[in-house]
Amino acid sequence: xxxxxxxxxxxxxxxxxxxxxxxxxxxxxxxxLFWYVQYPNQGLQLLLKYTTGATLVKxxxxxxxxxxxxxxxxxxxxxxxxxxxxxEYFCAVSDPQGAQKLVFGQGTRLTINP
Amino acid sequence: DAGITQSPRHKVTETGTPVTLRCHQTENxxxxxxxxxxxxxxxxxxxxxxxxxxxxxxEVSDGYSVSRSKTEDFLLTLESATSSQTSVYFxxxxxxxxxxxxxxxxxxxxxxx
Numbered sequence: 001x002x003x004x005x006x007x008x009x010x011x012x013x014x015x016x017x018x019x020x021x022x023x024x025x026x027x028x029x030x031x032x033l034f035w036y037v038q039y040p041n042q043g044l045q046l047l048l049k050y051t052t053g054a055t056l057v058k059x060x061x062x063x064x065x066x067x068x069x070x071x072x073x074x075x076x077x078x079x080x081x082x083x084x085x086x087x088e089y090f091c092a093v094s095d096p097q098g099a100q101k102l103v104f105g106q107g108t109r110l111t112i113n114p
Numbered sequence: 115d116a117g118i119t120q121s122p123r124h125k126v127t128e129t130g131t132p133v134t135l136r137c138h139q140t141e142n143x144x145x146x147x148x149x150x151x152x153x154x155x156x157x158x159x160x161x162x163x164x165x166x167x168x169x170x171x172x173e174v175s176d177g178y179s180v181s182r183s184k185t186e187d188f189l190l191t192l193e194s195a196t197s198s199q200t201s202v203y204f205x206x207x208x209x210x211x212x213x214x215x216x217x218x219x220x221x222x223x224x225x226x227x
Contacts, residue, residue: 009154034215043204043218044157090156094215100145100208101172102216104156 002027002093006105014113019063019078021108023091026072032094033074034102035065039087047089050074061085086112117141120205120219127226133192135222137205139185145208146188147216148172148180150201157204163188195226 007022025031032051036044048059055067061084065076074091091105118139127133137146145164149157149172159172161180169180177199179191192199202223206216 004156006156032215036218043220044206044216045218046215049215101147101159101162102157102206104149104158106154106156 002031002095002103004091004093004103004105006089006091006108008108009106010109010111012111012113013081015083016080019076019081019085019110021076021089021091021110023065023074023076023105024072025074025091025093027093027095029095030069033065033067034092034094035059035063035074035076036090036092036104037061037087038090038107044090047076081112083112083114086110118205118207118217118219120203120222122222123220124223125225127195127224129196129226130194133195133224135190135192135203135205135224137188137190137219139188139207141207141209141217142185143207143209143217144185146182147206147208148178148188148190149204149206150174150199151204151221152201160190160203192224195224197226200224200226 003026005024034049035047037047038044050067058064063078088107088109092102121136147162148160158174163169163182181189202221204221205219
């Protein structure tokens with residue numbers, strides 16, 4: 001069975017600082033990996049995804065993530081945080097050969113300090 | 115989100131009553147999903163559908179049933195609501211290719227009193 005662990009339920013950074021949100025996964029087959037963002041009282045929006053090919057993927061709003069198979073990780077980063085980045089972020093894993101069910105991590109709430 | 119709507123957006127109901135949540139899509143996507151979101155648990159899959167009249171259980175399906183009689187509609191029913199089912203419910207849709215990811219609805223906030 002697939003699973004996702006997000007390290008840190010809350011992360012706080014200063015405006016302009018590096019954002020690093022950690023995600024580790026468990027999967028018996030090469031997975032598809034996703035990061036979603038949720039702003040208050042809204043649904044989830046796809047930030048970026050890894051399927052095959054280049055292991056460094058770029059998403060919207062200046063975010064990127066790197067798939068590291070040896071570390072079973074897919075950490076999300078942004079070089080310089082902006083106040084508008086404050087939200088909850090979810091990492092998810094999908095089995096490419098299954099019924100496309102996404103398994104989500106517990107979420108990380110990102111706070112940006114002025 | 116364009117192409118997927120959930121109704122109602124908010125609902126308060128009493129323990130023991132049945133409740134039906136509706137998810138409607140205009141994208142003609144094959145796959146539809148119901149998740150619940152609770153603090154500390156992320157999103158957990160309740161039920162999903164891979165076609166009209168084709169549904170299957172997710173990890174937290176007890177106390178819930180679903181129906182999909184048309185491609186565009188996926189209904190989630192709480193057969194007899196309990197306080198533990200107070201949550202935010204999200205519907206999601208997906209096209210055939212699994213690498214595309216999901217498109218989510220705006221959610222339904224359900225409170226069982």
